[in-house]
Amino acid sequence: xxxxxxxxxxxxxxxxxxxxxxxxxxxxxxxxxxxxxxxxxxxxxxxxxxxxxxxxxxxxxxxxxxxxxxxxxxxxxxxxxxxxxxxxxxxxxxxxxxxxxxxxxxxxxxxxxxxxxxxxxxxxxxxxxxxxxxxxxxxxxxxxxxxxxxxxxxxxxxxxxxxxxxxxxxxxxxxxxxxxxxxxxxxxxxxxxxxxxxxxxxxxxxxxxxxxxxxxxxxxxxxxxxxxxxxxxxxxxxxxxxxxxxxxxxxxxxxxxxxxxxxxxxxxxxxxxxxxxxxxxxxxxxxxxxxxxxxxxxxxxxxxxxxxxxxxxxxxxxxxxxxxxxxxxxxxxxxxxxxxxxxxxxxxxxxxxxxxxxxxxxxxxxxxxxxxxxxxxxxxxxxxxxxxxxxxxxxxxxxxxxxxxxxxxxxxxxxxxxxxxxxxxxxxxxxxxxxxxxxxxxxxxxxxxxxxxxxxxxxxxxxxxxxxxxxxxxxxxxxxxxxxxxxxx
Numbered sequence: 001x002x003x004x005x006x007x008x009x010x011x012x013x014x015x016x017x018x019x020x021x022x023x024x025x026x027x028x029x030x031x032x033x034x035x036x037x038x039x040x041x042x043x044x045x046x047x048x049x050x051x052x053x054x055x056x057x058x059x060x061x062x063x064x065x066x067x068x069x070x071x072x073x074x075x076x077x078x079x080x081x082x083x084x085x086x087x088x089x090x091x092x093x094x095x096x097x098x099x100x101x102x103x104x105x106x107x108x109x110x111x112x113x114x115x116x117x118x119x120x121x122x123x124x125x126x127x128x129x130x131x132x133x134x135x136x137x138x139x140x141x142x143x144x145x146x147x148x149x150x151x152x153x154x155x156x157x158x159x160x161x162x163x164x165x166x167x168x169x170x171x172x173x174x175x176x177x178x179x180x181x182x183x184x185x186x187x188x189x190x191x192x193x194x195x196x197x198x199x200x201x202x203x204x205x206x207x208x209x210x211x212x213x214x215x216x217x218x219x220x221x222x223x224x225x226x227x228x229x230x231x232x233x234x235x236x237x238x239x240x241x242x243x244x245x246x247x248x249x250x251x252x253x254x255x256x257x258x259x260x261x262x263x264x265x266x267x268x269x270x271x272x273x274x275x276x277x278x279x280x281x282x283x284x285x286x287x288x289x290x291x292x293x294x295x296x297x298x299x300x301x302x303x304x305x306x307x308x309x310x311x312x313x314x315x316x317x318x319x320x321x322x323x324x325x326x327x328x329x330x331x332x333x334x335x336x337x338x339x340x341x342x343x344x345x346x347x348x349x350x351x352x353x354x355x356x357x358x359x360x361x362x363x364x365x366x367x368x369x370x371x372x373x374x375x376x377x378x379x380x381x382x383x384x385x386x387x388x389x390x391x392x393x394x395x396x397x398x399x400x401x402x403x404x405x406x407x408x409x410x411x412x413x414x415x416x417x418x419x420x421x422x423x424x425x426x427x428x429x430x431x432x433x434x435x436x437x438x439x440x441x442x443x444x445x446x447x448x449x450x451x452x453x454x455x456x457x458x459x460x461x462x463x464x465x466x467x468x469x470x471x472x473x474x475x476x477x478x479x480x481x482x483x484x485x486x487x488x489x
Contacts, residue, residue: 014041022415026144026334030411031419032275032282034330035143035337038413042144046338049147050346056105056315057350059150060116063099064194064247065314066254068303070094070121070264076298079215079268080207082327084123085298093122093364096303097317098194098250102153102162108239109246110230112189112448114138114180117199117221118319119301122364129323130219131343134191135184136200137429138284139177141418143338149174164455172464176285178472179430185448186433187441188227190235193249195260196228203321204282204331206404207268214405216269216281216331218288220295221262232448254306261302265295278423282333286429313360318347329404334418352376369396431472442479450483462488 011019027039072090084092099116115134152170156163171177191197201219208214307313320343353375371387386393456462470477
């Protein structure tokens with residue numbers, strides 16, 4: 001039997017039957033502006049996606065966590081007014097959750113998959129969440145494509161298995177994924193443990209100082225344990241022998257007093273550089289070359305305390321990119337803009353409307369003062385206080401100062417691609433990464449990719465995917481084509 005074929009009888013529509021004009025670009029305020037809440041197709045698509053499975057996370061279901069401390073090591077007050085970054089030596093409690101992306105709650109840890117790198121800083125100005133990965137880039141650049149991407153990584157609705165056809169069909173039709181796929185199938189695609197991998201904020205964020213001057217920044221967390229990775233053969237063996245390998249390693253290292261740590265850096269771009277930079281600096285599929293914007297050390301993160309209860313503290317922990325503090329804010333990155341909605345919505349659905357009241361999620365260095373009341377698992381913390389603003393009964397007032405600085409926008413609303421820059425190409429950085437590799441590293445990359453593509457059953461899907469790698473570098477594509485042909489016969 002084969003999957004049922006459907007005859008196209010009309011256009012793609014919304015859940016209410018309205019035709020969809022553009023399913024690949026979300027609506028923005030002008031070509032480079034932030035995503036608009038009026039884009040109901042985007043919101044409907046993300047909201048539906050967040051509710052497809054219960055109760056585990058749709059993505060990042062398989063994870064481990066630990067508490068620790070972030071310590072400022074360099075003065076960054078010229079760039080941000082965030083209180084937890086205000087002076088050298090200042091310490092802030094953190095909670096970290098590491099995870100795989102595609103696996104279910106009971107999946108193995110040692111698999112070829114990006115790793116989530118989610119951090120909660122319990123600052124005196126409220127919780128700041130930084131929700132990134134162990135790679136500096138991602139597969140797509142617009143959140144409207146995220147549900148489709150994850151559907152290709154999950155089980156096929158007909159076969160019930162992950163299908164190479166789906167994976168490489170989507171990647172081949174989404175050439176912006178070429179850079180991340182090269183990362184994923186290279187030597188660092190399977191970390192040996194959570195302690196032995198770097199972390200990245202991945203997105204571009206805004207920092208602003210006390211004078212209102214704004215900067216664009218990217219975060220880098222460099223492991224002090226050194227990068228260690230597994231070959232495909234080592235991972236296959238480990239996943240079979242110990243599915244909990246990464247979780248066990250993190251917990252036992254902390255129990256032994258061998259506290260893992262990361263040195264934290266940022267890249268800083270003056271706001272005025274963005275418009276004329278050689279490629280779109282808000283494109284999640286691109287890195288900023290260090291030659292253009294070097295790393296600046298800002299601090300050190302150490303994990304030194306294990307959770308007492310995995311369900312209460314790891315599974316019920318929530319992280320959302322919209323949890324900002326004064327001096328830090330978003331950028332027009334279209335993937336980030338979509339995540340600002342999607343993560344909070346997922347947690348309200350999965351954990352509940354009062355998820356922020358749970359001990360692992362509520363502020364530890366200050367108190368949340370809101371007018372949000374009632375709902376599932378509400379603990380009555382507000383007593384009889386008034387629940388509206390403004391009020392004459394001592395209710396918490398607004399500050400009249402935004403957390404971040406405004407961003408100028410212009411142009412017509414609509415489904416738009418990001419503005420084009422001189423080097424906005426889906427293949428340049430993937431090719432650069434390939435050419436940085438040694439011959440041995442290239443060989444392993446080709447073997448890993450060819451092994452994954454061997455299960456493709458349609459020639460045109462394999463040929464289209466290979467063509468993207470050929471555009472990144474002719475040698476890359478030529479070697480991959482030969483390897484795939486050898487395995488597929």
